[in-house]
Amino acid sequence: MVDYKVFYRKYRPQNFSSVVGQEYTINMLKNAIMNNKISHAYLFTGPRGTGKTSTAKIFAKTINCENLVNGEACGKCQSCLSFSNSPDIIEIDAASNNGVDDVRELINNVKIAPTESKYKIYIIDEVHMLSQSAFNALLLTLEEPPSHAIFIMATTNVESVPITILSRCQRFNFKKITLQEICDHLKYICNLEQIKITDDALQEIAYLSEGGLRDALSLLDQLSSNYEEITLDSILTNYGSISSLTINKLVEAILDGNINDIVGIITDLENNASDYKVFIKKLIQQLNKKAILSKQNPLAVKISYEQIKDMIFELNNCLNQITIHVNPYLLIQLAILNYIKIDNTYQQNVDNNTVKNTVDNSKLMEKEPYQEKVLDKVVKTDDFDGDLEYIEELKKIRTNNCFASASKTDLINYQNLLKSIQGEKDSLLAMLVDVSLVAASKDNLILTSNLSSTVLLINSKLSEIENILWEKYNVKLKIIVLSEDEWKNLKQEYIQNLKNGVKYKLIDESSLEKKNSKENSQLEKLANELFDSNKIEIIGE
Template sequence: MTYKALYRKYRPSNYDGLVGQNVIVKTLRNIVKDEKISHAYLFGGPRGTGKTSIAKIFAKAINCLSPIDGNPCDSCEICNLINTEQVSDIIEIDAASNNGVDEIRDLKSKINLAPTTCKFKVYIIDEVHMLSTGAFNALLKTLEEPPRHVVFILATTEIHKLPLTIISRCQNYNFKKITEEQMKIRLDYIIEQEQMKVTPEAIYEIARISDGGMRDSIGLLEQLYSFTDNNIEMEDVELLSSSVSRNDIYQMLLNIVLGKMDHMFKKIDSFYQGGKDFIRIAEDTVVFLKDILLYKKAKDFFKNNYRYDMEEYKDLLDTINEETIYRYITEINGLIGDLRSSTHPKIIFEILMLKLTDVKPSNIELKETEEIKKENIIEVKENIDDVKKETFVETEVESEETLINEKITPVKSKETEDENDTLLNFVNIPLYKKILINNTLATAQKSLLTELKSKCNQLSTFLINKDFKQAATVLLDGKIVGVSDQCVIWSYQYNVIVEKADVLKKEIEKLIENMFGKKYRIINISDEDWKKIRPHYIKIVKEKKQIEILDEIDEEEIKKPVKRKKKSKEIEEAINIFGEDLIEIK
């Protein structure tokens, strides 16, 4: 018999074994009862809350020959085949394990084939936000027009990382954390089945530590079981979770207060080596700080209501004052969101802790600290933005894109080289677009860019407008990167959204006219292409050459050589407006 982790052994086979997620379960059962199956479902929410489990149950339910109240019967021929994994029609893809490239390619080639055994072919794509860009493009295409016999269930812990274009294609379900009471119900069941002995106190502690994640709680239970003599008590639980113990947090804080950076980094490293969760550590640090504050302000209350002895942490108590505690809490709370959305939590955590070492403990220096703080916040924010950029879709702040618009003010007119045939030959986009981009950048206006960007705030309001919904969805997935008084360049992470934007061009231009109060032409490109194009133009400006205005061509006229126009009036005007002193380029 092969060993199976407890959490897998107790993966519910139908809705009866589930705890929590009641609304979701009810809705999904109704869908089966009413036979109103859609093409795509999106399950978002914290890990270990039942997304994969429910996806599997739902996939079975829609194929079950005699579902009971929307619940798979678990006894018909199909249910049996699915339960014994003898069905090829339910396909699970884990994007986290290999970016899904091969699987999605396979998916594309087989998707049109009818299911072999089941009514529906179901693709469960787990951690869908981790798909590579290529795989994502392929998936989006398929989601646009899936064959009738196909159902997609996408699951993710990071829904904010998905393009709106995907989200809007799916029925969305937001999974909630499992409450401690709900967890206890399931843990009690498993404990009974496995004939374990666990004190109720310990069960609640397991539930508390697991912070809403059912898988974590079962995992912890299993660890405890293998490490104690089947008599699990509160102390065992505390011991096992000791690597994020209060004592560790205490030591980390003490090192920060004393400015012992070496020790602090070592501590953080040990958390990392132990596979600890930095978000959790940050949260627990806030709780601990709050406890210290309470202890300082209301010792008796603390002693009567808390089950641990604060005097153990005397060294820290004596060195940290209330002001500092408040500041620490503020700093941590301020960055915890970034920590949550980062794929590099250790780096963010280190930045955060470094930031704390900057907080000066003395009240007298308050004003100065305030200023330092501000600077640091900006600095840290920048660091985080860098990390974000490097890892995933950035949430746009003032960014590089403004740079080019700022710096490509046409300067001295010099003779330019003949670029007719080789215009932007390093990117694979249609010539008419290249020319439009070129011309837009030749007359780019930074102030207009800022203005239009801020007007984009209204974009989401168009989502509820029947005529503009599609266009708004697409635009929200991208960002403006360049503007002239005639054209707007809009850049997108995924090629397939660029294609979609091209298809919806008329609608988008109408929306833009509505939003900006003036007609503009839209040029859609991918972030990848923009990343290549941008430095090219910066270089031209840097060499104090001039970007030439080129003759436009029709979208179809791909082969025709590009003709040069004479230096336009606009450029001369631009020179007049901006002057010739060019801002330094890095």
Template sequence: MDYKVLYRKYRPDNFSSIIGQDYMVSILKNAIKNDKISHAYIFSGPRGTGKTSTAKVFAKAINCLNPTDDGPCNNCESCIHFKENADIIEIDAASNNGVDEIREIINNIKLAPAYSKYKVYIIDEVHMLSTSAFNALLLTLEEPPKHVVFILATTNIEAVPITILSRCQRFDFHKISINDIMKRLNFVIENEKIDIDSDALEEMAYISDGGMRDALSILDQLSSTSEKITINDVIEHFGSVSKKQVDDLYNLILENNVDNFDNIMKKFKECAIDYKVLIKKLLEKIELEALKSKKERDYQGLTYQDLKEMAFELADISNYINVSIDPYLLIEITLLKYFNKETNFTSRTNQNISREINEQENEIKETPKNVVNKNKEDTTKIISQEIISAKNSYEELIKIRVNNCFVNAKKEYLQKVKDMWQNLLKKIEDKSLLNLLIDCNVVTASDQIAVLTNVVDGTTNLINSRLNDIETLFNKEYNNLYKFIALTENEWNKEKQVYINNLKNKQVYHYIEEPKSEEVVTNNIDNIEKIAYDIFDKEKIEIE
């Protein structure tokens, strides 16, 4: 059977069938039109982007007896015998270091072409030539005869000596866009009568990463194994991730559905999907969402700030993910941070509710005193406490616990609690709770209370709403009725400054009654700075 692999069968035979390199093609076409053929070209760019194909179309076109606007006519003697034309010499520098071939070029270069107008030397992967081969090539490039054209191609332009580059006209080939690849694939499947779902086609274009040859090879492989190619075929064969899977992942973050999120990540690991593709697709999804967050008035996803942070963190881990023991775990941990975040939707809802409550309050104020509905007033207060200012409801508790912690905060307690805390995190089974606590720092501790900080405002409220759970777990693990309180890093910095000022003014801290009053324990304040350092665990403190 005369079966030709698709990428050979659909190799461009004129300029218009070269995909995605319009700029380069137009310059080459003009050169032919104006009869300004240079004696040396270098085509650089990623693999599969059409360098060799373009070189061949160009070589054919400059030798064609009846060239058209689209390059070679493909009908004349020269075009028909192009493949066996002894004047077209192809050298693959990757398969040998090329010294012999280059010597042969030097020996024969002066001889006029046997059949054509030009002798064309196409040297593929030219950066692989040995130093002596490069030197020999350089000599020929310095003073080539008029009838010779060199077309050098490389995937690694940096490895080509500058002396060579300076004698060539340089063309940089780019990765082919997904749209261009899809257009070409569509042409091929129609021609070959291949049955394929449109999302499977898009995925193929995606996986081929800008290389037309890879795209056609993928199509070749799948069309020989299945009747109708579906997205699942592509994903299973190439360890890819579908757009839908990435969308699902993002939505689970918004829904705070940690369990399903964890399941998907486990599945990715089982199927050994390409984690680099996953990161790339996540970044694209984030870009899309970030744009939406700026464009759409009622955008309901994560805030722009969170999206930006997420993008930077994913880009950061992609630098060392290759050497990571478990890349999937690294991605999962990075994304877990964005659960329980305030979304644009929730913050807007809160704003709406607070507006409603304000309106209700105004209404109450405007109602004559004697008809004020007492119940309505109470309800309003409860709602406002719960929703508008979840923060305020913890404000008092924060003040009391931070104060009480300062009464006998010591570095030894801090170190001890830090260790216990780290150990506790490993034992927390409730993923939503773990997720809340994973980014927390223990910043100061007494023998009874520890202060936690988190950068994100909304998170500290959520942590404080679960203090009971945290304290119960701590007690279960260490048999210790310890208390915690969480505040944002900004709030903590303010508290810290107040503490330092108080130390300076020799003001002592007294227990404020929360559960029960206790005797005041004071520190002997001899060295303010030393005490402050001890308590804040080497954090830099400026004492005025």
């Protein structure tokens, strides 16, 4: 067991030609060496596991090799043989050394000539993590590098590298490795290691590793020690991943407007603790295929291109914005349902489903008129207009009232109040953590979110949230959530009005409330049907 090496170490590329998926970069580096055009500073950027550090080492080895063979290190000369222990190769992992004076000292020692090689080469991994003092030392060196010094820096986070450093480096961007390239490489290793694996399992590992070869190899490593044959099932049970079959079923349910199925599938995924990020990405991929299909032939897909497109954007927003405060599955569900319009024929469709599924032939024959019917159904407006109208009116009134006496002091005070809500265990209040407070008067708050599902969700629970704010924080507030676009427009209008001397007067919203005083508003009812309130839970610490 002592000899056991994890795959990603065992199969770490040893020369340029074995680096996977970075042909362009590798060629440039090789040419630089062969043409003797080596710079003093390189920056390798890109996602994790794409070969930056391995390439840095190979590059360093090749630069110092005394007998290049077709642009590759010979592996036999003195420099190649002593490479791993060479005092002239200085490896720094800034992620584990940050803020440590040693790093600064190492860099300061750059003036001392190499002891046994042509160049003294510094490989600095995760360079963005260097402490300020280390960055300063590095910068000084890069401004006037000794002729014998080369810096090869790598980072997954180029945004955090100071521009003063960036401007002095030759930069190479390592791209995500494609699914195909990862599959091919995994297959190659499975052959060498005599690992039995099914094709769909290979694909799934490649998919889960998101373009990072190191992650793919680690996964393969773990699975191969647990299973005689690696199958898709073994991956799904181990990693809570989501099979393409499930995603396909969900997409079909979306196209059919079958809310029961949509909610059922999402609930299952949630109960299995599936990774919601993988879920969203796979769903977007599958929806994207349908979007293309519907562009090519609108009748081939049961909902419109526009709807699919909007749904994809919304899901993508979810991906970027889901925080730990609200159950992600809830938002995903809303993001989907938001774009599915239902009417009375829906229930009928659900009832007919069993019949349709058992009588396959008749379903085929019915195909064309059925599609038309669904298209028709989608275009029709739904039952919830009344409530949506009510909320639209409320948006106008409350924004107006907030503008009428908005002040910076109120804004700051309430922003502080919202900050103290962070970590709030109450599920309704927790929703406020994900919105921004953009304007406030003594009694009114305007909040924004660019997730339309969040806007819908909070606006359907306004009075409940306001009650809790009163009970817990002793503030009587009227709140409203706008999408960021709505806010942008209203703000512009407000500024224009200010310029023109238009005064905002308070509007009484009680007349509006009366109109809507029927017990449970439709919108609220929809929200309640979709998730009982104890399902909105806080999953963070």
